[in-house]
Amino acid sequence: MSRGSEGPTPGFLVWRLSMKWRVAVDRAVAPLGLTHAQYSLVASLHGMQHSGERPSQRRLADRTGLEPLYVSKLARALESAGLLERTRDPRDPRAVQLALTEQGREVTERAIKVVRGLLQQLMEPLGGLDGARAQEFTRDLTALLDAPLDPSRENETEQP
Template sequence: MALGPAESPGFLLWHATLRWQRDIAAALTPLGLTHVQFVLLACTWWFNTRDEQPNQLALARQAGTDVKMTSQVLRTLEGKGLIEREVDPADTRAKRLRVTDTGAELAPRAIAAVEQADARFFEPVAVDDAVALLRPLAHPES
């Protein structure tokens, strides 16, 4: 017997995801970032704070994004003056990524805005419960 929408986990997840995406977009719009721009900026910033300059492939893997799309979005972030892409001396085909001073100032503010939006969104459930549910769904191989 088919489940009705109110009992369908996939349908409920679809609606929850749409609502969460709207909340994140609303939090990032005043900062001039789309969600994917935020993720790539924040991941690059995170790498850089650990004295690492990832290449585009490493960043795409960390962010869970398509490599070609990552490259396109990085061009946009570079155009906004938030990221610099430098040729990797060890592999001239690869680009090493570094946030600019402007990007390093914006990233923590954007992370705080997203964390506030997440806190509001996940308020009805305990954070540990949300993580316990979402981790195996996000990383089934773990």
């Protein structure tokens, strides 16, 4: 029996779910002038600022999983839109710190509410966002995200 007839692989399902989520968030935050990637950046920045942190672009890239160069591009666009400010880190002149502007906080808080509603809808089949199955699913996703992936390891096992 061929691998294709056994049904979708977990990797395929993760990819499909991530695409479904990205498209839904893109559509939901578009009226606020944001894309999914911009939302990921400002929502993460909002949370970090709420904890008293003024992160560098590098730190925000690490937090979001986005490439540092892409974070820099997004930050410039968000700065042009008046949603965040970029300043040099006084401790490291090579680093750029990010902070939401007042307008950026307002837009981000509205976007977070919209996306939280989407997340509630997504998690309904698992008993809702606060349900036991959703919490278990979150733990499983966290475990998968924490698992190292090394493409070169696969090549090692295929060689004689």
